[in-house]
Amino acid sequence: MKNASITAGGVSGRVSDFLKEHRAVFLFLMTALLGYVFANSVMIESIAPFGVAFAAAMTYDYAVAAFAGTLIGYLVPITSPSSMKYVVAVLIVIGARWTLSKIKTLRRSAVFSCVVAFAALFVTNVLSMPGLDLFSMIMAFAEGALAAGSTYFLMKALDLVASSKSLKDFYSASAPCLMISMGILLMALGSMQIGGFSIGRMVCVLVTLVSAFSLGASGGAVTGISTGVAMGLISQQYGHLVMSYGLGGLLAGVFASFGRVASCGIFIVVNAVSALVSGAGFNVYSSLYEVFGATVLFMFLPASSFASVRELASPAVDPNRLMDVKNIVAGRLRFASTALTGIADTTRAVSDKLTKISASDISCVYNRAADKVCAHCGLNAFCYETGYTDTINAFNDMVLVLKEKGRVTKEDIPEYMVKRCCKADQLVEEINQNYTAFLTEAAAGRKVTQIRGVVTDQFEGVSMMLDAMASEMDDIRNIDGELVKSVTEVIRKNELEPLYVNCYEDRFSRVTAEVTIRDRQRHKISKKNLAMDLSEVCEREFDFPLIQEADDMIKLTFIESPNFVAQWSIAQHNAGEAKVCGDACDCFVDTKGRANLIISDGMGSGKRAAVDGAMAAGLISQLLKAGIDYDAALKLVNSSLLIKSGEESLATLDIASIDLFTGIAQFMKAGAAPTFIKRGSKVLKVESSSLPAGILMGVGFEKKSVTLKENDMLVMVSDGCLVPDEDWIQAEIETFGNKDAEALTQRLISQAKKRQPQDHDDDITVIAARIARVS
Numbered sequence: 001m002k003n004a005s006i007t008a009g010g011v012s013g014r015v016s017d018f019l020k021e022h023r024a025v026f027l028f029l030m031t032a033l034l035g036y037v038f039a040n041s042v043m044i045e046s047i048a049p050f051g052v053a054f055a056a057a058m059t060y061d062y063a064v065a066a067f068a069g070t071l072i073g074y075l076v077p078i079t080s081p082s083s084m085k086y087v088v089a090v091l092i093v094i095g096a097r098w099t100l101s102k103i104k105t106l107r108r109s110a111v112f113s114c115v116v117a118f119a120a121l122f123v124t125n126v127l128s129m130p131g132l133d134l135f136s137m138i139m140a141f142a143e144g145a146l147a148a149g150s151t152y153f154l155m156k157a158l159d160l161v162a163s164s165k166s167l168k169d170f171y172s173a174s175a176p177c178l179m180i181s182m183g184i185l186l187m188a189l190g191s192m193q194i195g196g197f198s199i200g201r202m203v204c205v206l207v208t209l210v211s212a213f214s215l216g217a218s219g220g221a222v223t224g225i226s227t228g229v230a231m232g233l234i235s236q237q238y239g240h241l242v243m244s245y246g247l248g249g250l251l252a253g254v255f256a257s258f259g260r261v262a263s264c265g266i267f268i269v270v271n272a273v274s275a276l277v278s279g280a281g282f283n284v285y286s287s288l289y290e291v292f293g294a295t296v297l298f299m300f301l302p303a304s305s306f307a308s309v310r311e312l313a314s315p316a317v318d319p320n321r322l323m324d325v326k327n328i329v330a331g332r333l334r335f336a337s338t339a340l341t342g343i344a345d346t347t348r349a350v351s352d353k354l355t356k357i358s359a360s361d362i363s364c365v366y367n368r369a370a371d372k373v374c375a376h377c378g379l380n381a382f383c384y385e386t387g388y389t390d391t392i393n394a395f396n397d398m399v400l401v402l403k404e405k406g407r408v409t410k411e412d413i414p415e416y417m418v419k420r421c422c423k424a425d426q427l428v429e430e431i432n433q434n435y436t437a438f439l440t441e442a443a444a445g446r447k448v449t450q451i452r453g454v455v456t457d458q459f460e461g462v463s464m465m466l467d468a469m470a471s472e473m474d475d476i477r478n479i480d481g482e483l484v485k486s487v488t489e490v491i492r493k494n495e496l497e498p499l500y501v502n503c504y505e506d507r508f509s510r511v512t513a514e515v516t517i518r519d520r521q522r523h524k525i526s527k528k529n530l531a532m533d534l535s536e537v538c539e540r541e542f543d544f545p546l547i548q549e550a551d552d553m554i555k556l557t558f559i560e561s562p563n564f565v566a567q568w569s570i571a572q573h574n575a576g577e578a579k580v581c582g583d584a585c586d587c588f589v590d591t592k593g594r595a596n597l598i599i600s601d602g603m604g605s606g607k608r609a610a611v612d613g614a615m616a617a618g619l620i621s622q623l624l625k626a627g628i629d630y631d632a633a634l635k636l637v638n639s640s641l642l643i644k645s646g647e648e649s650l651a652t653l654d655i656a657s658i659d660l661f662t663g664i665a666q667f668m669k670a671g672a673a674p675t676f677i678k679r680g681s682k683v684l685k686v687e688s689s690s691l692p693a694g695i696l697m698g699v700g701f702e703k704k705s706v707t708l709k710e711n712d713m714l715v716m717v718s719d720g721c722l723v724p725d726e727d728w729i730q731a732e733i734e735t736f737g738n739k740d741a742e743a744l745t746q747r748l749i750s751q752a753k754k755r756q757p758q759d760h761d762d763d764i765t766v767i768a769a770r771i772a773r774v775s
Contacts (some may be wrong), residue, residue, distance in 0.1 A: 029290045031062040034185075035069020039086070040077055041188030043233045048074075049143050050184050056117040060101060067094050080230070085124040090146075093118035110155050118148040148185060148370050181208070183230040190234050198608040199233055199292055201241070205267075205294035206247045210301070213263050214309035216497070217253030241287065243575065257497050257521055264295040295440070307489060331346060334470040337340025341463045364394040365438050369430040373423050383420070385709040398431060405434045407580045429527035461635030468629030478505040483538060487513050490533045495524050499553065503538075513558040522554060534558055546591055548625060549629055557591045561774060562660035564710070566595035567767035571745035573720070573753055575761045583718045583765035584617035588625065589660070596624055597656040597767050599672065601718045616641065616651035630655065630668055631701065653703075654716055656769075663708045663771065668701035674726055676733050677706060678713040683733050685726075712771045715744065720762035721752045729753070741768035 035058075039051030046486055051070035058066035067090065074086045098114045106112045125140035126132075156177035190200030207705065212220025228242035248270035254263040268291055275288045383391045393416040401412045410428050413421070483503040491498045505768035513534060514715040517525075526546040535542045545556040566589075574581045586598045600617035616637055623633035634653065641651060654672030658665045665676055671690035677684040690702040708714070715733055722729075732751060736744055745766045752764045 016363045028065045031058065032072075033071035034347055035066045036073040037069075037188045039070045039073025039188075040191055041184050042191050043146075043187060044235070044627045047143055047146070048083070048086060048152055049089075050188070051149035052086060052093060052121055053117050053147045053154055055090050055093045055111045056097070056120075056147075056151045057154035059158065060097075061501065064096065088127075089120040089124045092123065093117065096120070097517065102560035110152055113155060114148040116499075118144040118150040120144075121147045123661070150180075151179040154184075166496070179226065183226065186227060186230045187234055189753055190231050197293065201287055201290045202294045202297075203239075204228070204231060204241075204245060205291050206297055208245050209252055209267060209295065209298045210265065210306065210309055212249045212252035212267075213256045213260065213298075214306040215253065216256060217250050220249030220251075220256075221246055222249075222254035235652070235750070244271045244287075259495070259517065264298060268292065270370055275487070276425070294750055303493075307492065308448060310488075329473060331470075335450035335466060335672070336771065337467050338463075340369055341460065362399055362438065363400075365434040366398065366431060368434045369427055370395075371661045373427045373430050377423060381421065381422065383658075387420070389459065390414075402431070402435050407435065432667060446757075457635050457639040461639065463631050464632035464635060465628050468632055469627070472627065475506045477506045477507055477509075479503070480505065480511075483511070486537045486765075487515065487534060490530070490537050491515055491517075494526065494533065496521050510560050510593075510661075511538060512560075513538070515545075515553050515556045515558075517556070519549070519552045519554055523554070525554075530556070531558065546589065559591060559593050563774060564591045564658075564660045564663055564708075565772050565774055566658055566660065566714075566769045567599075568595070568597060568742055568767060569742035569745045571742075571749040571766045573749055573764040575720070575763045581765070582763040584614040585765050585767060586617055586621045587769075588621065588766065590624060591627060593660050595656075595660055595769070596621075596659040597658075597714070597716055597769060599652075599654040599716055599718055599765050599767060600670070601652040601654075602650070603722075616653055620653065620655070630657070634668075634670065634699065634701055652719070653701075654718075656714060656716060658708065658769075660713075665706050665708050665714065667704045667706070669703075670699055673717050673719045673722055675717075676715040676730060677708070678715065678733050679709065680737070681734065683730050708771045710771060710773045711738070713744065714769045714771070715748070716750075716767040717748070718755075718763065718765040720764065721748065723752065723755045723757070723762070741770050744768045 002410075035051065035054055038054040039048065041050040042048045043050075049365050051073050051383040053067050055063075055070045057539050071087060071088050072744070074083065074090065093116055096119075097113075100106050102111075122140050125143060126137070131137050153176075160177065186200050188200070190198050192199045197628055206524045208220060208224045208227055210221035223249070224245035225242060228245035231245075232239045248267040251270060252263040252267045255266045271288055272290045370384075374383065377383075394414045397414055398408050398412060401408050406432055408428055410424050413428065415425055417424075442713070482502050487503055488498055488501045491501065496515075498515050498517055500514070502514040503511065505511050525545075525547075529540045531544050534540075540743035541561040542558045543561045545558050548555045548557070566587075568587050570582060570585055570587065572581050574583070582602045584600045584602070587596065590596050598617055598621060600614075600616075600620075602616070619637045619640060620633050623636060624630070628636075637653070650667060650671075652673075653669070654675070656665055656675060657667040657668065667686045669675075669686075669687075670690050672688060673692075675686040675690075677686070686706065688702040688704075688706050690700070713733070715729070717729060728751070729748065732748060733744070737746065745768045746765045748768075749764055754768075756762065
């Protein structure tokens with residue numbers, strides 16, 4: 001095999017040297033061949049102005065070859081009989097260009113070449129007419145205009161080919177010129193047949209399949225329609241190919257993710273159905289045979305050809321420009337964050353003022369009663385002038401009774417007031433009604449104040465989230481365009497078709513690669529192979545990818561392998577006979593290389609507690625996995641619990657975030673139980689006195705940091721373990737030894753269940769995590 005490859009390399013080298021040595025001869029022959037092909041490009045079975053256009057567009061260096069090729073093409077055509085008007089038109093072009101060749105401004109003037117092509121064909125068409133009529137003149141003008149337009153596009157394409165260093169350069173510079181020129185070439189090839197099979201149509205099918213497999217449904221549809229139109233312009237009997245190639249290319253792109261066989265299969269089915277429906281005889285079935293031939297060629301194409309097409313179609317990205325975009329987005333996020341903070345501050349200030357203004361004084365209860373009952377009483381002057389002090393004292397005494405009992409009776413009115421009040425029964429009834437209304441208004445006011453506070457908290461949470469996102473973008477120090485290409489190739493090598501690929505380096509010089517694919521490719525994901533291949537290409541050691549899902553997409557995030565790993569275990573006990581646990585927990589590693597251990601304990605036990613705990617743990621897990629900052633996540637979770645229902649919803653939150661690169665653990669607690677750290681024979685305790693989420697607005701984490709070392713054991717518990725206190729837990733951990741995390745969680749759960757009072761069984765959760773160094 002090695003000798004064969006050396007021989008092949010030697011042959012290709014000799015061929016390359018030969019072509020370089022005889023470059024001028026080779027280009028002359030290729031130009032003449034192209035001239036011959038363009039002369040045979042026929043539209044609507046009889047119009048063939050493209051050879052004339054090619055002769056007018058070619059540079060003077062190879063004009064002789066172009067003239068020779070087009071003249072031979074028109075004199076000895078492949079399909080249609082020769083037409084002397086096109087021969088004469090080419091001779092007119094030759095004469096005009098040669099005569100005016102010394103005028104430098106005209107030598108490569110697109111206007112001059114287009115005018116020459118138009119004039120040559122218009123004149124020859126007029127001279128060949130048996131009689132002058134309006135329709136013939138219009139057709140002559142149209143063919144001349146077609147020649148002029150083709151000349152322009154061919155000139156631009158030839159200039160780009162001659163001046164550009166790579167295919168990608170001139171493709172991106174003027175794709176329309178190249179596509180139209182290629183369409184004319186395909187029309188010429190479509191007229192050429194070998195044994196009844198069209199070379200052009202086979203090329204069209206092959207190009208459409210390659211575009212569909214490389215660029216997806218959109219690329220396949222556009223290419224299929226374009227090639228179908230090119231073939232349909234040759235003759236109306238090939239009009240059905242527009243639908244066949246267009247729809248076939250679209251579906252081939254859709255099925256491209258399932259492999260070449262699926263892509264070819266659906267393309268063949270579409271063309272077979274089209275052949276049966278159109279029923280145009282041999283021409284339709286011959287085109288179907290051509291589809292089979294092209295698909296066979298497609299199956300043998302090397303995978304590198306598809307990568308080349310993707311690279312050709314993808315715009316070149318300047319890393320510096322990406323950094324500029326990143327800075328712009330980060331700046332706008334920060335300004336948006338500042339604006340939302342301002343809105344939150346304004347909302348809070350307005351809410352505080354409105355609360356003070358609208359706050360009801362309980363004195364309104366007897367003031368309203370006095371206005372309604374006493375205002376028109378004959379004793380009003382005596383009660384509110386002579387005996388004012390006694391009257392007010394009586395009302396204040398009744399307020400105390402209202403607060404204690406919730407209502408007053410006639411017996412609760414002081415005796416001195418009962419003796420002189422002639423409307424005591426009516427007054428008592430009115431006071432009770434006013435007090436009920438007062439309580440209703442106060443409750444509504446508290447609810448409105450709570451909603452205002454929740455809205456303010458949400459504004460602050462979103463503001464903090466945007467600011468954290470801006471800071472995260474600021475941490476990106478470099479965006480590597482070449483690395484994106486390498487990662488894309490690796491992903492496709494693993495039979496995955498990426499929608500987006502991002503590679504960047506953070507302020508710690510750590511590389512992160514993010515790849516987004518369709519959910520239907522899930523079954524093709526091999527975490528091990530992807531991590532190994534990326535590590536080899538990027539020359540970095542990558543860990544298995546972290547997977548996130550959104551709608552019908554999956555994002556794979558590859559981060560460099562950290563220095564530590566957290567080996568965790570979870571154990572739970574459900575209170576009583578409950579089927580669900582009131583505690584909720586989650587453990588995961590995020591895209592920043594942090595191990596997050598979370599416990600949320602809902603108020604009480606059973607289903608109600610399970611809802612609150614699961615909601616708090618679930619929401620904060622989702623937010624953290626999405627890259628949201630811890631404090632912003634708590635704000636959003638707290639406001640969600642406050643408005644979840646009319647009933648009180650409380651949940652503690654206990655989070656341990658361990659940076660697996662540095663070993664620094666940050667403990668964040670909102671009303672949570674202590675956390676224990678076993679280091680050797682010692683046990684450290686991390687405590688908090690903060691409030692749980694859902695009880696008040698503005699709740700925040702109480703934070704503490706500890707740098708963990710290899711073999712440290714971290715233990716988190718819910719409050720169900722703290723019976724009668726946490727001293728026994730510390731003692732158990734101290735005497736546990738160096739067994740694994742699972743054994744420790746099972747031991748603590750077993751001991752906690754034994755310590756539960758007989759009349760009260762609580763939910764229990766234990767998470768233990770051992771910190772180990774990556775070998």
